[in-house]
Amino acid sequence: xxxxxxxxxxxxxxxxxxxxxxxVYDPALGVETKRVALANAAEINAAIASAKKAxxxxxxxxxxxxxxxxxKFRELLNAKKGELAEIITSEHGKVLxxxxxxxxxxxxxxxxxxxxxxxxxxxxxxxxxxxxDVYSTRQxxxxxxxxxxxxxxxxxxMWFYPIAIAAGNTVVLKxxxxxxxxxxxxxxxxxxxxxPDGVFNVLNGxxxxxxxxxxxxxxxxxxxxxxxxxxxxxxxxxxxxxxRVQSLGGAKNHMLVLPDAxxxxxxxxxxxxxxGSAGERCMAISVVVAVEPVADAxxxxxxxxxxxxxxxxxxxxxxxGPLVTKEHRDKVASYIDVAVKDGAKVxxxxxxxxxxxxxxxxxxxPTLIDQVPTxxxxxxxxxxxxxxxxxxxxxxxxxxALINSGAFGNGTAIFTNDGGAxxxxxxxxxxxxxxxxxxIPVPVAYYSFGGWKQSLFGDTKAHGEEGVHFFTxxxxxxxxxxxxxxxxxNLGFPQN
Ligand code: NAD
Numbered sequence: 001x002x003x004x005x006x007x008x009x010x011x012x013x014x015x016x017x018x019x020x021x022x023x024v025y026d027p028a029l030g031v032e033t034k035r036v037a038l039a040n041a042a043e044i045n046a047a048i049a050s051a052k053k054a055x056x057x058x059x060x061x062x063x064x065x066x067x068x069x070x071x072k073f074r075e076l077l078n079a080k081k082g083e084l085a086e087i088i089t090s091e092h093g094k095v096l097x098x099x100x101x102x103x104x105x106x107x108x109x110x111x112x113x114x115x116x117x118x119x120x121x122x123x124x125x126x127x128x129x130x131x132x133d134v135y136s137t138r139q140x141x142x143x144x145x146x147x148x149x150x151x152x153x154x155x156x157x158m159w160f161y162p163i164a165i166a167a168g169n170t171v172v173l174k175x176x177x178x179x180x181x182x183x184x185x186x187x188x189x190x191x192x193x194x195x196p197d198g199v200f201n202v203l204n205g206x207x208x209x210x211x212x213x214x215x216x217x218x219x220x221x222x223x224x225x226x227x228x229x230x231x232x233x234x235x236x237x238x239x240x241x242x243x244r245v246q247s248l249g250g251a252k253n254h255m256l257v258l259p260d261a262x263x264x265x266x267x268x269x270x271x272x273x274x275x276g277s278a279g280e281r282c283m284a285i286s287v288v289v290a291v292e293p294v295a296d297a298x299x300x301x302x303x304x305x306x307x308x309x310x311x312x313x314x315x316x317x318x319x320x321g322p323l324v325t326k327e328h329r330d331k332v333a334s335y336i337d338v339a340v341k342d343g344a345k346v347x348x349x350x351x352x353x354x355x356x357x358x359x360x361x362x363x364x365x366p367t368l369i370d371q372v373p374t375x376x377x378x379x380x381x382x383x384x385x386x387x388x389x390x391x392x393x394x395x396x397x398x399x400x401a402l403i404n405s406g407a408f409g410n411g412t413a414i415f416t417n418d419g420g421a422x423x424x425x426x427x428x429x430x431x432x433x434x435x436x437x438x439x440i441p442v443p444v445a446y447y448s449f450g451g452w453k454q455s456l457f458g459d460t461k462a463h464g465e466e467g468v469h470f471f472t473x474x475x476x477x478x479x480x481x482x483x484x485x486x487x488x489x490n491l492g493f494p495q496n
Pocket of ligand 1: 147148149150151152156174175176177205206207210211225226227228230231248249250251281282382384410451455
């Protein structure tokens with residue numbers, strides 16, 4: 001009998017009563033392995049009520065006692081993360097090493113949150129007016145909602161709940177219905193760590209559950225990560241209801257390659273950032289912008305590397321797994337036809353890939369498309385698959401203007417050995433996360449994290465310290481200090 005992933009309410013797994021479910025696949029096998037419950041109004045209300053009931057007790061629990069539980073959660077997570085990685089691979093499809101990588105990045109936020117006694121401190125000013133002192137405190141909000149996407153079933157929820165819980169809030173997490181089991185596993189871990197009933201709830205479902213959270217007067221804030229149209233909807237609905245909101249959307253990330261760049265490093269980086277997790281990353285590189293005359297030599301190096309990549313079941317030590325569903329695989333593959341129709345040149349076509357896995361798996365091999373017109377939907381849309389486009393430009397300025405004209409502003413990177421160009425780029429580029437010789441410049445937990453434009457609505461922070469940054473636009477720079485074996489010159493910031 002097929003199992004149905006239920007909800008987690010009041011520290012118990014609760015079976016579905018709504019009669020509505022959705023399929024969960026093992027993408028490498030290409031078969032439905034489970035169903036997931038889609039909550040109805042009664043279940044949505046029960047999850048929110050559980051969190052609401054738990055809030056007074058949890059928020060009044062001493063910081064020291066809360067910290068012990070967060071510490072314990074960290075230790076358990078660290079000891080058992082292999083189990084979680086297997087769950088991720090079996091529902092998302094990404095290879096096991098990549099699943100472990102996402103847990104490690106999420107764990108950074110748990111480790112950040114164990115510093116809550118320091119992070120939550122207020123300020124005190126003495127004698128601001130004669131005989132008058134002023135002090136500020138930070139207080140937990142109440143019930144907070146988290147709505148997460150399929151592509152990082154462990155890491156993205158972990159951007160939020162460690163901080164929310166450590167600060168004294170209670171949580172209702174609505175994970176993606178495509179890979180829901182990781183969140184139930186996490187809920188069990190919290191229970192094992194000693195978290196009281198109702199502090200962490202998992203509500204599985206679809207739009208009905210999301211709307212239930214958005215429209216409940218008992219939910220104080222929403223943290224959302226997903227595609228841009230839904231991110232915008234979440235932001236608008238939260239604004240109407242007067243809720244706090246951080247709503248992170250989609251992306252279309254470019255990597256600008258200057259002619260002086262170390263092409264071995266560029267080719268490695270394009271492969272890793274274009275095809276890692278089968279391109280299903282919000283920080284995936286989707287477009288290589290090659291400043292001529294670099295394109296031909298670079299393409300040759302990328303293709304040589306693509307020939308060596310093994311696409312297949314993530315449990316078999318392959319480099320790249322399948323796409324999350326057949327529907328998504330077919331949609332991504334359809335862009336290859338569009339590219340041909342729009343006059344681009346398909347250099348490597350992933351549709352013919354011989355995958356190391358079951359024939360029914362949702363396979364699409366790494367695909368490289370050259371001379372993609374910037375008017376084509378292949379250039380403009382977030383494809384979210386292993387399809388890497390090359391756009392050729394004549395100058396650095398043309399490349400920067402192209403990147404800045406895009407609708408999204410999540411991540412970008414420049415590859416160059418010229419420190420001056422790198423410094424200019426970090427100043428001129430209108431994107432939230434910027435890499436210098438780093439293709440996926442996701443900063444560590446305690447820095448601000450988030451894109452610009454249609455990649456983020458609302459607050460500028462996914463995690464990290466709030467405060468003055470709320471009123472500024474964050475830009476995080478990640479730069480690689482090149483090893484001499486990688487072409488020389490160290491890329492520090494100019495000293496003048
Ligand atoms: P999605 O927008 O389809 O789904 C995200 C969440 O919203 C899910 O929990 C889903 O159940 C819910 N949802 C879907 N349709 C809805 C609707 N009509 N009304 C209300 N809720 C709805 O996104 P996805 O396909 O799961 O994830 C991939 C997207 O997430 C990509 O666009 C990717 O770039 C983005 N993403 C962004 C970041 C970032 O940091 N900016 C990080 C990870 C993923």
